[in-house]
Amino acid sequence: MTERGPGQAPDHSALYVFAVCDAPDPAAFAGLPGVAAGEPLRRLPFGELTAIVQTVRAADFTDEVWQARMADRDELERYARAHHDVVSAVAASCPTVPLPLATLYHGEDRARQALLDETERFRTALERTAGHSEWGVKVYAAEPPVTDPGPAPPRPETPAGRSRPAPGAGLAYLERKRGVQARRERRHEDALRLAETVDASFGMIAAAGRRLRLHAPELVGKGRVQVLNATYLVAEDRGAALQELIRTLRDATGARIEVSGPWVPYSFVGQV
Helix, strand or coil: CCCCCCCCCCCCEEEEEEEEECCCCHHHHCCCCCCCCCCCCEEEEECCEEEEEEEEEHHHHCHHHHHHHHCCHHHHHHHHHHHHHHHHHHHCCCCEEECCCCCEECCHHHHHHHHHHCHHHHHHHHHHHCCEEEEEEEEEEECCCCCCCCCCCCCCECCCCCECCCCCHHHHHHHHHHHHHHHHHHHHHHHHHHHHHHHHHHHCCCCEEEECCCCCHHHHCCCEEEEEEEEEEEEHHHHHHHHHHHHHHHHHHCCEEEEEEEECCHHHCCCC
């Protein structure tokens, strides 16, 4: 849906679209700067729905400029936060479908037609996520140190100066090595069971769920391993049940369970 291109004139404008919603309250986003200081946020009706938009300089969103911005962590975070602030404010007043960061069109007519073409998808997403929030769940298991079986025991010297294995030494070494491997395999199986237990438990109270890619070990921290990275769509009236489930799982599993939210359901508006 994003229209972006090189070589836009400095004074050429584009329309940045933050979200699509039902009957938004203008007071919900009044005063927010959006992504273009000095340009007011406004509503753009299309059919029975409304988009929240802002006029921006097209030259600020060419492919070249946007790629450079994505390479600058601070700058990208600034835009992402500004986008999220608008979406969150609107979602607090009515059911909302957030659009991806930097969704732009060259003019209101093109934006309105493109959004009209997606009306059915937006309507389905609004109906699915109304009254729901997104919750992120990360589960970590302790990673105990692996015992090294150590080198094979030294072999005693024979009278002739030749060494020979101590009786049973090689077998004992292999048994220790097999024991280390068996413990690794058991920990892996335990981690899988823990992930399935937590995921199934959240699935019982969530309207939908998504399991995401696990974080790399270097991002998780020393001494623990991430076994589940997931997000769930939970009805707002099930907040108490959610908190009780978290306490129960922590007590029952002993695992570290990190929960974040509630969020606007970014992860579930595209699954329609």
